[in-house]
Amino acid sequence: MPLIALVRKEVIPVPRKISMRIDGEMISATDDQSILQAARANGKYMPALCYMEGLSPVGACRLCTVEVSGVNRLLPACTTPAADRMSVTTNSPKLQQYRKIALELLFVERNHICAVCVSNGHCELQNLAIEHGVTSVRYPYSYPKLPVDVSHPRFVLDHNRCVLCTRCVRVCAEVEGAHVWDVASRGTNSLIVCELDRPWGESTGCTNCGKCVQVCPTGALAEKGRAVEEMVKREEPILQLVSRRGAMS
Amino acid sequence: MARKLVINPVTRIEGHAKITIHLDDNGNVSGTNFHVTQVRGFEKFTEGRPYYEMPSITARICGICPVSHLLASVKACDAVMAVRIPETAVMLRELMHFGQIVQSHALSFFHLSAPDILLGMDSDPAHRNIIGLLEEFPELAKDGIALRKFGQQVIERLAGERIHPSWIVPGGVNSPLAPDMRDKILSELPIAKAIARRTLKHFKSIVEEFPEEIEHFGNYPSMYAGLVDAGGRLQLYDGILRFRDAEGNLVTDVERPRDYLKYIGEAALPTSYLKAPYYRPGGYPQGLYRVGPLARLNVADRCGTPEADAELEGYRHRFGRVVQSTFLFHYARLIETLYALERMETLLKDEAILDTHIRATAGVNALEGVGIAEAPRGVLIHHYKVEEKGAIRWANLIIATGHNNLAINKSIEAASRHFVDGNRLKEGMLNRVAAVLRAYDPCLSCSTHAQGIVPVRIELVGPDGAILDTLQSADAGD
Numbered sequence: 001m002p003l004i005a006l007v008r009k010e011v012i013p014v015p016r017k018i019s020m021r022i023d024g025e026m027i028s029a030t031d032d033q034s035i036l037q038a039a040r041a042n043g044k045y046m047p048a049l050c051y052m053e054g055l056s057p058v059g060a061c062r063l064c065t066v067e068v069s070g071v072n073r074l075l076p077a078c079t080t081p082a083a084d085r086m087s088v089t090t091n092s093p094k095l096q097q098y099r100k101i102a103l104e105l106l107f108v109e110r111n112h113i114c115a116v117c118v119s120n121g122h123c124e125l126q127n128l129a130i131e132h133g134v135t136s137v138r139y140p141y142s143y144p145k146l147p148v149d150v151s152h153p154r155f156v157l158d159h160n161r162c163v164l165c166t167r168c169v170r171v172c173a174e175v176e177g178a179h180v181w182d183v184a185s186r187g188t189n190s191l192i193v194c195e196l197d198r199p200w201g202e203s204t205g206c207t208n209c210g211k212c213v214q215v216c217p218t219g220a221l222a223e224k225g226r227a228v229e230e231m232v233k234r235e236e237p238i239l240q241l242v243s244r245r246g247a248m249s
Numbered sequence: 250m251a252r253k254l255v256i257n258p259v260t261r262i263e264g265h266a267k268i269t270i271h272l273d274d275n276g277n278v279s280g281t282n283f284h285v286t287q288v289r290g291f292e293k294f295t296e297g298r299p300y301y302e303m304p305s306i307t308a309r310i311c312g313i314c315p316v317s318h319l320l321a322s323v324k325a326c327d328a329v330m331a332v333r334i335p336e337t338a339v340m341l342r343e344l345m346h347f348g349q350i351v352q353s354h355a356l357s358f359f360h361l362s363a364p365d366i367l368l369g370m371d372s373d374p375a376h377r378n379i380i381g382l383l384e385e386f387p388e389l390a391k392d393g394i395a396l397r398k399f400g401q402q403v404i405e406r407l408a409g410e411r412i413h414p415s416w417i418v419p420g421g422v423n424s425p426l427a428p429d430m431r432d433k434i435l436s437e438l439p440i441a442k443a444i445a446r447r448t449l450k451h452f453k454s455i456v457e458e459f460p461e462e463i464e465h466f467g468n469y470p471s472m473y474a475g476l477v478d479a480g481g482r483l484q485l486y487d488g489i490l491r492f493r494d495a496e497g498n499l500v501t502d503v504e505r506p507r508d509y510l511k512y513i514g515e516a517a518l519p520t521s522y523l524k525a526p527y528y529r530p531g532g533y534p535q536g537l538y539r540v541g542p543l544a545r546l547n548v549a550d551r552c553g554t555p556e557a558d559a560e561l562e563g564y565r566h567r568f569g570r571v572v573q574s575t576f577l578f579h580y581a582r583l584i585e586t587l588y589a590l591e592r593m594e595t596l597l598k599d600e601a602i603l604d605t606h607i608r609a610t611a612g613v614n615a616l617e618g619v620g621i622a623e624a625p626r627g628v629l630i631h632h633y634k635v636e637e638k639g640a641i642r643w644a645n646l647i648i649a650t651g652h653n654n655l656a657i658n659k660s661i662e663a664a665s666r667h668f669v670d671g672n673r674l675k676e677g678m679l680n681r682v683a684a685v686l687r688a689y690d691p692c693l694s695c696s697t698h699a700q701g702i703v704p705v706r707i708e709l710v711g712p713d714g715a716i717l718d719t720l721q722s723a724d725a726g727d
Binding site: 147230 | 297298299301302304305306309413415418419423610638639640
């Protein structure tokens, strides 16, 4: 909700109840929910990587893409509002194929070496790959030469393992309110940067809260000193925090 | 006409290697080369990584002895953190190391070298492997498989996985030993020890049948290096790096790991990707020294465990205080297996091994760290320099087989001169040359070995490049 709306004391509309179909099953939702939120609220599983409850959706990873009847293109469920009488397909062979492609492209874009990763066994990207049967990658790896930022006393940022989901950017700006992280450059050159691209250890805004580390789905952001497989992320406290102060949208 | 013989690839070793034998106009051996044909690049591509990731990355150097790399690496990391790790963590690391020594020595002796020793150097190469061994000597082959399994299971019981365990971490280990796991390992130990004793007995009964191999498998005086404790006893996890000469005199004790560079230099060879370390005060290539089981037993005064010491006495009684023959690496390897099992038992019977204080934590407190451990194949050195936030700036690794590079070259040349006759080439001759290499149990890559599948191909090549003669195993061409 834009700040100006609150100043004008505009009346926030009460969410309207709607009915929609997900994979043929009729469910109830509200019109302020996205398809993803509506599905999850009704116990329907939908894969997602960049989406996180309580953070504004960005539709970056394309893993939650769904088919909506009457629409001749695929839509990300996290950014598409649910609508009355909408009929959504979440798991067709076509969607499975596209999700697999999306995952493979994530793997070839950076240097994901699970065996020596601090998040091995606790990684959302790895889990999604297993779930979607990505046992090999059909595209050439790009092997970019990327740095590791070890300048922070407690945390490490390894761009090699980053999938540019921007959860760190959003949790820092929207929950912690520090807005230390941003995305620099465009396309495949995009890189998460600290403030105006300075070493994390030299940040003046970072509160050392570690929220970015805990919401990072891979080993890109990790606690310093964690050996291989030891980085287990704890999202729960952040979700709790978000639910207590009200979700951002 | 000068000719060249090439053994490529050499089978039943860990990794990829090629041997070239040069023949003169009369068909006599004029020189040899041992080539390691792969480049790995670990020292370079780890630059910039956080130091605490080094154990898991460098463990990937080897699938047979990842535990050795883990240990040398975490010891270097401990030095970077400048911590003294808890006693129990030392015991647990040692325990896992003994499991690894047992499984690796079992692999080397039973799976890779026993086919030569028991089936005969000249036997049919298609049959000269662990499968052939299972047919001819089923009990011994099963013993070998059981012993290797025991060693691997020790690793699994401690870490939950057998290869590349993530359990050994800078500062200690990441979970304590469960009492039921200790009991399980203890209950299986007697069987493993019985196998070690049986195999030693068997080997001692047949060792006299190999006078030619003992005499000509690189039987020459050299220096030896290995870890010992302050009392001169054999050590595999930590200790003083001792150099002893061919007469048994103490040459140097390297007490602080970080001083290793004063004593060890590395020469780059034009014929191999493997560098050749040498004893620096001795110069290159006179500073040749050997590492591994033979060297360790030459360097140590005694093992420090009753059964292994009794065996060591018998071994020295037969072959002298300083044993020079490369063929006797096998004998030394079997004594060490027994030693590892005995040490394992001592550790497991100590209640302190169940203690749950197993890890020290710290950040970067020193900008440089060196870790030295004994891999099954010999001294293993990891040396890291880090910048103050913990990123690796520079790394130097000296692997056991590297130390033996000069010695392997020399042994291959000696064996080739004795066994190879270019005028009447036989497969068995070249197998003896390959068997010299196997005695060192070289570990040339990270891969577990596809033994018996890769064919031996030997080509006689004329100076004009024309292939004059070829000998190959039945399944060659894969």
